[in-house]
Amino acid sequence: MSDTTAPLRQIGALIRSTRQSKQLTQAQLAERVGTSQSAINRIEQGGQNLGLDLLTRIGSALESDIVTVGDQRRASHIRVHGGRQLSGTIEVRSSKNAAVALLCASLLNRGRTTLHGIARIVEVDRIIDVLRSLGVQVDWSEDGADVTIQVPERLDFDHLDEAAGRRTRSVLMFLGPLLGQHTRFALPYAGGCDLGTRTVEPHLIALRPFGLEVEATTGWYQATVAEDTGAELTVVLTERGDTVTENAIMAAAARRGVTTIRNASPNYMVQDLCFYLEKLGVGIEGIGTTTLRITGSGPLDADVDYWPSEDPIEAMSLLTAGIVTQSEITVTRVPIEFMEIELATLSEMGLRSSRSTEYAAENGRTRLVDVTVYPSELRAPIDKIHPMPFPGLNIDNLPFFTVIAATATGSTLIHDWVYEGRSIHLTDLTRLGANVRLRDPHRLDVEGPTRWSGAEVNCPPALRPAVAILLAMLAAKGTSVLRNVDIIARGYEQLQERLISLGADIETFKD
Numbered sequence: 001m002s003d004t005t006a007p008l009r010q011i012g013a014l015i016r017s018t019r020q021s022k023q024l025t026q027a028q029l030a031e032r033v034g035t036s037q038s039a040i041n042r043i044e045q046g047g048q049n050l051g052l053d054l055l056t057r058i059g060s061a062l063e064s065d066i067v068t069v070g071d072q073r074r075a076s077h078i079r080v081h082g083g084r085q086l087s088g089t090i091e092v093r094s095s096k097n098a099a100v101a102l103l104c105a106s107l108l109n110r111g112r113t114t115l116h117g118i119a120r121i122v123e124v125d126r127i128i129d130v131l132r133s134l135g136v137q138v139d140w141s142e143d144g145a146d147v148t149i150q151v152p153e154r155l156d157f158d159h160l161d162e163a164a165g166r167r168t169r170s171v172l173m174f175l176g177p178l179l180g181q182h183t184r185f186a187l188p189y190a191g192g193c194d195l196g197t198r199t200v201e202p203h204l205i206a207l208r209p210f211g212l213e214v215e216a217t218t219g220w221y222q223a224t225v226a227e228d229t230g231a232e233l234t235v236v237l238t239e240r241g242d243t244v245t246e247n248a249i250m251a252a253a254a255r256r257g258v259t260t261i262r263n264a265s266p267n268y269m270v271q272d273l274c275f276y277l278e279k280l281g282v283g284i285e286g287i288g289t290t291t292l293r294i295t296g297s298g299p300l301d302a303d304v305d306y307w308p309s310e311d312p313i314e315a316m317s318l319l320t321a322g323i324v325t326q327s328e329i330t331v332t333r334v335p336i337e338f339m340e341i342e343l344a345t346l347s348e349m350g351l352r353s354s355r356s357t358e359y360a361a362e363n364g365r366t367r368l369v370d371v372t373v374y375p376s377e378l379r380a381p382i383d384k385i386h387p388m389p390f391p392g393l394n395i396d397n398l399p400f401f402t403v404i405a406a407t408a409t410g411s412t413l414i415h416d417w418v419y420e421g422r423s424i425h426l427t428d429l430t431r432l433g434a435n436v437r438l439r440d441p442h443r444l445d446v447e448g449p450t451r452w453s454g455a456e457v458n459c460p461p462a463l464r465p466a467v468a469i470l471l472a473m474l475a476a477k478g479t480s481v482l483r484n485v486d487i488i489a490r491g492y493e494q495l496q497e498r499l500i501s502l503g504a505d506i507e508t509f510k511d
């Protein structure tokens with residue numbers, strides 16, 4: 001009989017010798033890959049099965065062709081054999097949007113910040129790359145779940161990682177924490193998903209009362225900051241945006257004195273940021289409301305541990321996987337405060353579901369439940385589905401409602417008044433058999449039910465529509481291919497692998 005473990009041992013030996021030639025310890029490689037030292041040890045011994053995803057991560061961590069599978073410059077694709085029911089239980093991970101806000105907020109702290117249970121996603125890596133390039137020490141724990149941040153006396157703006165900064169919109173959230181500490185600095189124009197124009201103006205309006213002036217020249221925001229008088233401030237936001245609220249909160253936390261922020265977003269990531277700042281000693285009244293009163297006491301210096309809470313958008317994505325495949329699955333650790341309207345809307349559409357009693361998230365503040373969905377006959381809602389700033393149906397959950405509406409009987413109007421260019425990506429669902437028509441850039445008419453059928457689709461350059469299409473493929477009979485799926489890793493940790501654990505038949509491949 002042939003020894004099936006021999007190739008694993010050979011690959012393990014190759015990884016070990018390449019790692020040693022790069023003078024990396026197992027723990028250092030584990031940190032780069034986002035796994036534990038013991039896992040690297042097992043891999044090097046040939047004692048662990050290696051998926052394409054893990055091998056590719058090891059290859060790029062070692063910058064080595066030896067363990068590169070295919071050409072790294074080639075994009076990844078997903079093949080889905082759909083039309084099968086899922087089953088089992090799946091846990092929601094912590095949120096991308098809190099992670100990026102907290103990483104930016106850690107710039108406020110002279111002490112040590114440890115963020116526990118942070119999602120290993122590309123968006124987090126990009127912000128960490130920018131932080132490290134500024135001289136911030138950022139270390140992952142051995143198991144890849146926690147990250148510790150220590151900010152130096154002075155940040156090194158000369159070596160700012162421009163490429164990483166340009167790939168994420170969240171770099172804008174450096175403005176708030178930096179303006180209390182620096183009188184002059186430059187940040188690259190923010191990037192991100194292709195969702196149409198997203199203005200930075202509300203951020204500049206919100207931060208002007210704190211003394212910030214920004215000139216946008218040749219791809220950079222050149223910031224100058226006037227001295228803070230310490231007087232009581234009231235800031236009125238022109239939009240109830242999440243990151244603009246976070247920027248204003250961080251600017252307020254960095255100053256001495258009281259700041260009132262009106263028209264603040266009370267959304268989940270904003271609450272996580274406030275809970276972290278409270279641990280740093282910032283006084284915040286009104287968390288969860290649209291008026292915040294923040295009492296800063298000057299430089300913040302404390303060693304703190306914080307656990308960001310679970311991601312309501314991931315919760316909605318996972319529930320959608322169960323709903324569109326007519327499955328019974330349980331999604332655990334759902335942050336219920338941020339999913340109540342979604343679940344009420346689904347219930348009106350005929351979804352059968354049950355939930356556990358509430359329990360507290362690790363941050364001690366956010367309320368969680370386990371939600372089980374059962375196969376249901378869905379009908380279109382009577383009214384249109386439209387998002388609102390929290391408390392309302394979450395803007396990022398709209399793409400999932402589009403897929404669900406396509407499985408329901410009847411006509412649904414989906415109104416995305418928020419983004420100029422997100423709805424258009426959902427018309428790709430027609431390739432899988434859905435009847436989805438764009439009335440105008442903001443409104444989609446969806447006519448269900450859909451007899452989903454497999455097809456090949458190019459992944460849209462937008463995170464949530466990409467995942468919505470992947471979930472529709474789970475429902476589509478036959479084989480589907482989603483091409484160029486790298487964007488999914490921007491916001492979801494090992495989504496494909498986790499869907500496989502529910503029984504989905506998915507494989508990742510390169511050309």
Ligand SMILES: CC(=O)N[C@H]1[C@@H](OP(=O)(O)OP(=O)(O)OC[C@H]2O[C@@H](n3ccc(=O)[nH]c3=O)[C@H](O)[C@@H]2O)O[C@H](CO)[C@@H](O)[C@@H]1O
Pocket residue numbers: 096097098100169170197198199238239240241242243244269389395396418419420
């Ligand atoms: C890192 C992070 O946390 N990202 C979230 C954050 O992005 P972020 O806070 O960056 O969202 P934006 O500021 O870009 O707002 C999104 C869009 O909504 C419009 N707008 C927003 C609020 C408002 O009261 N009126 C209004 O018109 C904006 O002009 C923009 O076109 O909030 C978005 C809206 O919830 C979410 O999709 C993003 O996932």
Ligand SMILES: C=C(OP(=O)(O)O)C(=O)O
Pocket residue numbers: 169170192193195396463464491
């Ligand atoms: C739009 C999103 O995020 P970002 O603000 O990071 O682009 C999203 O998470 O869907």
